[in-house]
Amino acid sequence: MTARDLIPIAVLTILAALLPLVVTSSTVLNFLVFTLIVSLGAQGWNILGGFGGQFSFGHAAFFGTGAYVTAILQLRYGVNAWAGLALATAAGALVGWVIGFLSFRSGLRGSYFALVTLAFAEVFRILANAASFTGGAAGLLIKLDVRPANLQFDDRAVFYWLVLAFVAATLLLTRWIQRSRFGAQLVAVRENEDAAKALGVDSLKVKLRAIALSGGVTALSGCLYAQYFLYIDANIAYGSWISVELLLAPIIGGVGTVFGPVVGALTLHGLGEVAKQFAGRIPGIDLIVFGGVLVLAVAFARGGILGLLERLRDRGRGMVARGTKEVSHAGR
Amino acid sequence: MLAVDGVSKRFGGLMAVDSATLSLEPGGIIGLIGPNGAGKTTLFSMISGFIAPTDGRIRFEGTDITAEEPHRRAERGIGRTFQIVQPFAGLTVCENIAVGAYLRHAKRADAIAKAREVARRVGLGPELDRPAGGLTVAGRKRLELARALATEPKLLLLDEVLAGLNPSEIRDIIPVIRGIRDEGVTILMIEHVMQAVMNLCERVYVLAQGRMIAEGPPAAVCADARVIEAYLGHGAAARLKAEGAAHG
Numbered sequence: 001m002t003a004r005d006l007i008p009i010a011v012l013t014i015l016a017a018l019l020p021l022v023v024t025s026s027t028v029l030n031f032l033v034f035t036l037i038v039s040l041g042a043q044g045w046n047i048l049g050g051f052g053g054q055f056s057f058g059h060a061a062f063f064g065t066g067a068y069v070t071a072i073l074q075l076r077y078g079v080n081a082w083a084g085l086a087l088a089t090a091a092g093a094l095v096g097w098v099i100g101f102l103s104f105r106s107g108l109r110g111s112y113f114a115l116v117t118l119a120f121a122e123v124f125r126i127l128a129n130a131a132s133f134t135g136g137a138a139g140l141l142i143k144l145d146v147r148p149a150n151l152q153f154d155d156r157a158v159f160y161w162l163v164l165a166f167v168a169a170t171l172l173l174t175r176w177i178q179r180s181r182f183g184a185q186l187v188a189v190r191e192n193e194d195a196a197k198a199l200g201v202d203s204l205k206v207k208l209r210a211i212a213l214s215g216g217v218t219a220l221s222g223c224l225y226a227q228y229f230l231y232i233d234a235n236i237a238y239g240s241w242i243s244v245e246l247l248l249a250p251i252i253g254g255v256g257t258v259f260g261p262v263v264g265a266l267t268l269h270g271l272g273e274v275a276k277q278f279a280g281r282i283p284g285i286d287l288i289v290f291g292g293v294l295v296l297a298v299a300f301a302r303g304g305i306l307g308l309l310e311r312l313r314d315r316g317r318g319m320v321a322r323g324t325k326e327v328s329h330a331g332r
Numbered sequence: 333m334l335a336v337d338g339v340s341k342r343f344g345g346l347m348a349v350d351s352a353t354l355s356l357e358p359g360g361i362i363g364l365i366g367p368n369g370a371g372k373t374t375l376f377s378m379i380s381g382f383i384a385p386t387d388g389r390i391r392f393e394g395t396d397i398t399a400e401e402p403h404r405r406a407e408r409g410i411g412r413t414f415q416i417v418q419p420f421a422g423l424t425v426c427e428n429i430a431v432g433a434y435l436r437h438a439k440r441a442d443a444i445a446k447a448r449e450v451a452r453r454v455g456l457g458p459e460l461d462r463p464a465g466g467l468t469v470a471g472r473k474r475l476e477l478a479r480a481l482a483t484e485p486k487l488l489l490l491d492e493v494l495a496g497l498n499p500s501e502i503r504d505i506i507p508v509i510r511g512i513r514d515e516g517v518t519i520l521m522i523e524h525v526m527q528a529v530m531n532l533c534e535r536v537y538v539l540a541q542g543r544m545i546a547e548g549p550p551a552a553v554c555a556d557a558r559v560i561e562a563y564l565g566h567g568a569a570a571r572l573k574a575e576g577a578a579h580g
Contacts, residue, residue: 181443185434187427188431191419192420195414195419195479197401197403199431199435199483200432201403
């Protein structure tokens with residue numbers, strides 16, 4: 001990775017880190033923390049779906065696993081919250097690897113893979129809803145004990161910075177993927193699996209690595225969600241709402257790009273909040289906005305917002321180039 | 333170097349390849365010809381690991397590789413191109429070739445350098461930063477060749493790299509293939525362009541209806557009555573001979 005690869009990430013992280021010094025409204029901070037948690041999970045989806053071309057419709061399986069593992073470890077086994085965070089991430093990676101092993105080994109691709117992931121997430125949801133170990137339908141309440149050692153802070157800004165640090169770390173991870181052999185092989189598998197195999201790419205291994213990374217990152221976001229709201233139940237942690245959120249953000253922002261998930265999550269939730277401000281009395285207005293944005297993105301911006309910006313920039317450059325040509329012609 | 337021993341492939345009721353045997357020594361360009369549907373591409377797919385044979389063994393440099401995955405065979409040094417070109421359409425030419433180069437070069441800078449070098453060799457130098465999806469047919473064929481070459485193979489399987497090219501494009505690419513051979517890569521090529529086969533190949537195998545029917549220098553093989561009949565139908569060899577005698 002070169003300085004040019006890292007500077008945009010560093011600049012955006014620093015700017016975002018300065019926000020709480022200017023904005024102190026807890027509503028805004030709440031919004032930012034939630035949006036960042038979503039964008040973190042979406043980044044996990046993007047590693048597998050964007051770079052690997054394996055569209056999962058059930059990333060709730062990982063999000064929920066992260067949330068439940070940390071909650072159960074703390075409540076039932078008295079494990080420290082920070083250790084819980086690490087173990088939850090590892091558990092997500094493991095669940096990812098197992099789901100990947102089961103589905104990729106039998107050659108599932110495209111919509112079949114999407115359906116299998118959806119099925120896994122639903123099975124987890126139903127199990128978590130039924131078992132007393134996971135608190136059943138009543139869910140789990142992480143004990144309120146505001147101490148940094150417990151990953152609970154009295155200042156929302158601190159939690160915001162923590163989530164931001166994880167987002168920045170996964171941006172770096174994604175950039176590394178983009179610039180590494182693993183990333184090149186992953187993209188090759190997305191574009192054409194047979195051609196990749198002929199070039200010596202072990203496509204099963206590459207996909208398993210991607211889904212493990214993806215599951216780990218998304219589980220981390222689920223864990224942070226549980227830690228921030230201190231309450232989860234099966235319909236929150238394993239609900240299809242989060243699966244949809246996590247794939248919508250990268251698709252809107254720019255699938256297979258480093259910043260796509262963050263841009264997408266901010267756009268979606270930003271618009272959702274604005275809609276709620278203006279038409280808060282209509283229930284589900286933010287979801288209607290999500291749907292509208294998705295339709296617009298699919299119809300007019302196939303590469304998402306970032307793809308659209310790139311096209312506009314190229315067009316701009318083309319016009320500038322043509323302009324200078326005309327000028328030089330005129331000069332002659 | 334490569335020994336294909338009595339390999340068969342049955343697709344349901346169709347015997348696509350029937351007990352084919354072929355053996356290659358290191359070095360040189362060997363042709364694999366035969367009428368459409370003879371099973372040439374199926375045989376290639378078995379050598380490169382994409383199709384498992386129903387019967388028979390394949391050995392590469394003395395090791396039995398019959399059950400190995402395609403990527404393992406690529407690691408061993410078997411490179412292949414696809415008859416129907418398979419570019420990574422969303423990537424640039426350079427990125428396409430780099431995927432191949434990454435097999436032997438783990439570092440990005442090394443892989444990219446290797447990709448650029450290979451691209452120049454096959455005449456894709458000026459196209460390096462273009463999206464592969466925007467290449468012409470000739471460009472895509474060159475890209476197939478470049479990607480396979482970037483894996484630094486010992487044995488290169490070329491599946492109709494000349495098909496769909498016009499005569500001047502063929503003239504351009506023939507020296508490239510010769511150059512690859514001169515660097516010590518053994519080449520096995522499926523080809524329908526007979527002029528190129530005569531020009532390039534030292535030895536030719538002929539496959540017809542799944543069976544290996546002839547083998548030898550191109551000129552001798554083309555005069556073989558069984559080969560003529562395989563292409564032109566039963567009795568064609570005798571008719572040609574009779575016509576030749578009448579004109580002579």
